[in-house]
Amino acid sequence: TAGITQAPTSQILAAGRSMTLRCTQDMRHNAMYWYRQDLGLGLRLIHYSNTAGTTGKGEVPDGYSVSRANTDDFPLTLASAVPSQTSVYFCASSDEAGHGETQYFGPGTRLLVL
Amino acid sequence: AQSVTQLGSHVSVSEGALVLLRCNYSSSVPPYLFWYVQYPNQGLQLLLKYTSAATLVKGINGFEAEFKKSETSFHLTKPSAHMSDAAEYFCAVSGRGKLIFGQGTELSVKP
Numbered sequence: 001t002a003g004i005t006q007a008p009t010s011q012i013l014a015a016g017r018s019m020t021l022r023c024t025q026d027m028r029h030n031a032m033y034w035y036r037q038d039l040g041l042g043l044r045l046i047h048y049s050n051t052a053g054t055t056g057k058g059e060v061p062d063g064y065s066v067s068r069a070n071t072d073d074f075p076l077t078l079a080s081a082v083p084s085q086t087s088v089y090f091c092a093s094s095d096e097a098g099h100g101e102t103q104y105f106g107p108g109t110r111l112l113v114l
Numbered sequence: 115a116q117s118v119t120q121l122g123s124h125v126s127v128s129e130g131a132l133v134l135l136r137c138n139y140s141s142s143v144p145p146y147l148f149w150y151v152q153y154p155n156q157g158l159q160l161l162l163k164y165t166s167a168a169t170l171v172k173g174i175n176g177f178e179a180e181f182k183k184s185e186t187s188f189h190l191t192k193p194s195a196h197m198s199d200a201a202e203y204f205c206a207v208s209g210r211g212k213l214i215f216g217q218g219t220e221l222s223v224k225p
Contacts, residue, residue, distance in 0.1 A: 004157075031211075033212075033213075040123065040217055040218075041217060042204060042215040042216055042217045042218050043158075043204065043213075043215040044215075045212055045213075048212065050211070058212070090157055090158065092158075097211040098211050099143075099146055099208050099210070099211055100146035100163070100165050100208050101208070101211070102148070102160055102163060103160075103213055104160075105150075105157035105158040105159070106157050107156060107157045108155075108156075108157050
């Protein structure tokens with residue numbers, strides 16, 4: 001099974017441009033998440049969705065937006081990219097959003113904003 | 115609120131030596147604790163998790179971790195390191211359905 005796929009694998013983006021990072025899961029998981037990974041900071045939650053049609057803000061939501069139109073897809077949009085959004089972005093999913101659920105991660109998107 | 119602290123951003127061991135990666139947590143509720151591994155240029159993969167069933171948790175690739183409530187610790191160990199264990203390791207605690215990650219520990223294995 002594919003699990004979670006993310007696209008693109010990597011991207012160089014000019015500051016001020018918009019971009020959508022795509023995430024698709026085939027496990028029929030209810031909950032999905034977007035994290036950014038920065039050296040020395042671990043992974044920080046950007047946005048999450050407990051079920052299709054709902055979204056919520058994580059620890060570092062500013063400058064990002066998400067939508068969850070269906071169970072499988074959870075795109076992350078940068079409306080106007082800034083250099084501080086240079087990072088590695090990981091999408092994850094879990095069967096439910098409850099305490100103790102295992103999250104499964106995609107391979108990541110490496111984004112460089114110049 | 116929940117938080118995780120990983121002691122040591124980088125650990126280096128010789129092949130065949132004991133691996134010990136330290137994790138301390140803070141939680142206002144009985145915690146669920148996780149260790150994830152990230153190999154170069156890949157996503158995170160679950161190594162093991164503690165869900166209150168047993169204090170000693172065995173995971174994949176010979177790793178295990180022991181939950182010690184009195185010490186608020188969940189250290190990861192492996193008796194004998196292999197070159198293929200070189201990776202970054204993340205400890206995480208579950209808080210209100212969300213994972214809170216530590217800063218990560220990079221493990222190097224010397225031949």
